Amino acid sequence: MWGRFLLNTVVPGRARLIWNYRTFFTMQLKTKEFESLFTDGLNSIAELFAKNQFELRIAGGAVRDLLSGKRPDDVDFATTATPDEMKCMFQAAGVRMINNKGEKHGTITARIHNENFEVTTLRVDVETDGRHAEVEFTTDWKKDAERRDLTINSMFFGLDGTLYDYFSGYEDLKNKKVRFVGSASQRIQEDYLRILRYFRFYGRVAERAGEHEPETLQAIRENARGLAAISGERIWVELKKTLVGNHAAHLMEVIYELDLAQFMGLPVEANIEELKRVWEQSHNWSPKPMTLLSALFRSSEDVDRLDLRLKISREEKNLGLFLVKHRRDLVKCQDQPNSLKPYTDFIIDSREPDAHSKMCELLKYQGEEQLLAEMQRWTIPRFPVSGHDLRKMGITSGKEIGIILQNLRDVWKESHYQMDKEELLSSVTKS
Structure with a gap:
């Protein structure tokens, strides 16, 4: 004593x-x-x-x-x-x-x-x-x-x-131990958000995953329903800090084992194994909280339900939707595994706001370390031709201008964005 x-x-x-x-x-x-x-x-x-x-x-x-x-x-x-x-x-x-x-x-x-x-x-x-x-x-x-x-x-x-x-x-x-002051149940019942603060600080302080005191986990399980009355905004603040801390995949698994997810807006039928895989290969690259969390989602509806409960920002929701939609269909070229081209072409054609940042998060999600490093160095080139350039050449039809611009954009992409205005316009003249 x-x-x-x-x-x-x-x-x-x-x-x-x-x-x-x-x-x-x-x-x-x-x-x-x-x-x-x-x-x-x-x-x-x-x-x-x-x-x-x-x-x-x-x-x-x-x-x-x-x-x-x-x-x-x-x-x-x-x-x-x-x-x-x-x-x-x-x-x-x-x-x-x-x-x-x-x-x-x-x-x-x-x-x-x-x-x-x-x-x-x-x-x-x-x-x-x-x-x-x-x-x-x-x-x-x-x-x-x-x-x-x-x-x-x-x-x-x-x-x-x-x-x-x-x-x-x-x-x-x-x-490196995380313990409640006095009775864990009493501290939790004073403010149920302390359940999530426990996980957040465990990720910050504990040296190893899985060294929780059994009575602490039992107290959390018994008081899980209390999270239903906590505002989504407060839950999201703590959850984000947990996701960027140490042991994030382990802690999310514990959250599911203790039946907390249903009161937090998280999908009940979540892909925990996918989250563990994504965390293992990406946590050293500082993925955004939503990048890790997206591994739990099986569809865009899961993102919508999370937003309804936690009131996440528009940027966070859009990132979640982007990752769920493109994590499987937007992948590196098998013939050229070290090529960024599928990703850069998508950015060039995309109307997605902040497409470059989202693409970096997608590469983190996919575990593409080399491509991520290249993408972080890459700057989006500007397509050098405009409709005004074509009108100066005497092309006046709006429909024709649109078709030509798209064709020129495809040619420019094939050149790895190297062709300049004169080269591109000369191809229009030749045609």
Whole structure:
């Protein structure tokens, strides 16, 4: 149990470990990543909170990043000050506040030295319905940590570098384990989206696939139906992050094994083996989430149903439809297996928006590494002849112009897009 002994240990270049009599584990981090956070803006905010005798700590994902030796892109803060106390403090100091839509949940965003600082009051959940929570504010750091989803997300850093870890999150992070804080069922029932957050963080933290705690999977299975009440937009955000993380194919297989798919807009009769194949051959090439997900789809109707439930973007839906339609009929030429021509000809003739990007995703889906590299270097050439050029030659019939342009386009494609305007028009003259 943490907190039974008092021991200071120096870890060279990293941290000073401290065992406390209190029931949490601390260590003092002194790394260049941590120290780089202290801009003029953060120093000013820190001085302001200290002057008004409120505690301010780094919270959430930034703690996880710092413990992993990374400099976080975004830093969230937690405090013992209430929103009203923060507003009074910032107003008195002449600090501008912006985007205060989160105030009812305790979040105030201050802007100082051209930086935004999002600061949230410590909270406890008074009442939850599986989607939203009624909260009340507290000054108890452990109670705030207790309401968070995963142990690796329940830690705080003091601005002196002291880690406050109430639920062995640091140990789990070192061991690459993903566990809920306390009871998995209770945490899930507070917000059913935590089911998908579990998978997302497993893909980010766990070293190997398939090392889930059985009781965690059982809790997820028992609470699967709760996902039906979660908005599609929230589900899609988490699902996309899972698809671009590690172990994506394994995690999608688990999602199906636990009967979650039916509540998420995913096809019930999905092609899991196809997804595993596509992921295995393409995950090193950073496929888009929809590229992997399309492997589950058996028809365009599956894409439509996904869109109906998850409210995916038009671009994402169009990519899904494109891949389902062309993953089998648009393939490399067997006579010239290293030729891009079937793909480039399609792009030249296509009216598909962003056809080049879609074609790159198709090549990822098909596992065509060499062709993908060539396609990424290839730029779409411009067909050099226009109807205006033909009219200058005395051809006035619109129908005839259309036929000639199509014929010239075919000739141009056969030349691998090398023939210029003069060469193409000369062929019209000869005919």
